[in-house]
Amino acid sequence: AxxxxxxxxxxxxxxxxxxxxxxxxxxxxxxxxSRQLWWGHRIPVWYGPAGEVVVVGPDEIAPEGYTQDPDVLxxxxxxxxxxxxxxxxxxxxxxxxxxxxxxxxxxxxxxxxxxxxxxxxxxxxxxxxxxxxxxxxxxGLVRDQFGKKMSKSKGNTVDPIEFMDKYGADALRFTLARGANPGKDQALAEDWVGGSRNFATKLWNATRFAMMNGATTEGELPHVDSLNAIDRWILSRLSETITEVDALLEQYEFARACELMYHFAWDDLCDWYLELSKESFSSGDAASTKRVLGYVLDQLFRLMHPVMPFVTETMWTALTGGESLVIAQWPTARADHVDKKSEKLIAELQEIITDVRRFRNDQGIKTSQKIPARFIAPAHIEEYASAMAFVLRLQLEEITPSAHCEIGNVRVEFDLTGSIDVAAERARLEKDLLTAEKDKQTAEVKLGNQGFMAKAPESVVIEIRERLEKTSADIERLTAQLSKLPSA
Incomplete structure (x- = not known):
């Protein structure tokens, strides 16, 4: 053995x-x-009247007068x-x-x-x-939310039926799978099961939105060369996710596989792809996007079926009209869909959107309020200005800017006449300036420390020098922006 x-x-x-x-x-x-229990396999040993001991096989009969051992195995x-x-x-x-x-x-x-x-x-x-x-x-073993072994005497046992009744079987199943690292114990808390229920709801709402907007699995998937960068990006991320999940499942890394599926579905698909695609749906120019969205959901539900079987079965059959996910083919990654160029572009768009959202929040501008604005950006980013504007609720037009923010080589200008909070804008810039000055000082101290420079790897030194260069540029930019603000 x-x-x-x-x-x-x-x-x-x-x-x-x-x-x-x-x-x-x-x-x-x-x-x-041998055990003294009520139930079990009887030990096939028989004892004779003179102390004889014999083992009796399944097709044999014990001699007359012999008695079987009363114990079980x-x-x-x-x-x-x-x-x-x-x-x-x-x-x-x-x-x-x-x-x-x-x-x-x-x-x-x-x-x-x-x-x-x-x-x-x-x-x-x-x-x-x-x-x-x-x-x-x-x-490993499932423990309570604090990592303690469950015990009736401690009163920390969990009834899975209660969780299933309250949150659904899929929520409990996904929570357990998401915590299943090979050979490691996992804690189980009700809040985490509730979070998995919220995840299932997120998928349900995404599927509902997709079907209401015409997402389909019928017909050939358009060639990647005919798609915009947003569609190419989600296909690339899907293919990479399938490849990584496959590898992790082969290694019995269920927790890491679930984490990848979760973040692809919630972050990439729901939070970014659907939001960036809404402008296409709104304009009526979304034939390719409808097919891509249908394909992505189809493949995602197949991938997630082992860990969320009930909700994925319901959504998949509704979307595709197929008989059952149980007999559907496992998803296959497509190397021709991996597109690093599109991934880099969408990462730039995400950074721009995140910074503009922060700017709006700092100004106290409601998320529902439309703001006149314009993008000054390289052509490859300018191409997706309308998609970003739809997400950010910006009204693209020629304006006389009263405020702006810069993200790398992109400048977003706003007309906040009558709505800008000058004091808030000044506070935001001063806060960013203080952070930049601290970062610059930290970098200068490290670069001026001979002991550190002698021991630090070259890659670390290069990174610190780049940080010093960036923070210096940030300080110059923020100082200029502060000087241009009205005196309030």
């Missing part, structure tokens, strides 16, 4: 738990296999028979030939030596040296 793991016939995931297995398998002690002895005894053994049944050995055993690390090691020993013995499975995937 030890050699089966050492020579690679059986792999333990995660590998760091293999020493626990060897600690037990290489240092065996006598095992009392230890639970783990019986459980060790599971991989082959349930398939028709000792007969060469069709099920035994097909399903033994199986592929993956998933179980908790706490019964690695109680159950797993014993299945290995019994399987190798009864099945002529053939191991019962190829991989042992070990997970």
């Amino acid at each position: 030890g050699d089966a793991v050492r020579d690679g016939r059986v792999k333990i995931e995660p590998e760091e738990l293999a020493p626990r297995y060897f600690d037990w398998i290489d240092n065996m002690h006598d095992w009392c296999i 230890d639970t783990w002895f019986s459980s060790a028979l599971w991989p082959f005894s349930t398939l028709g053994w000792p007969h060469e049944s069709a099920d035994l030939k097909k399903f033994y050995p199986t592929s993956v055993l998933v179980t908790g690390y706490d019964i690695l030596f109680f159950w797993v090691a014993r299945m290995m020993m019994f399987g190798l013995f009864a099945m002529d040296g053939v191991q019962p499975f190829h991989t042992i995937a070990l997970h």
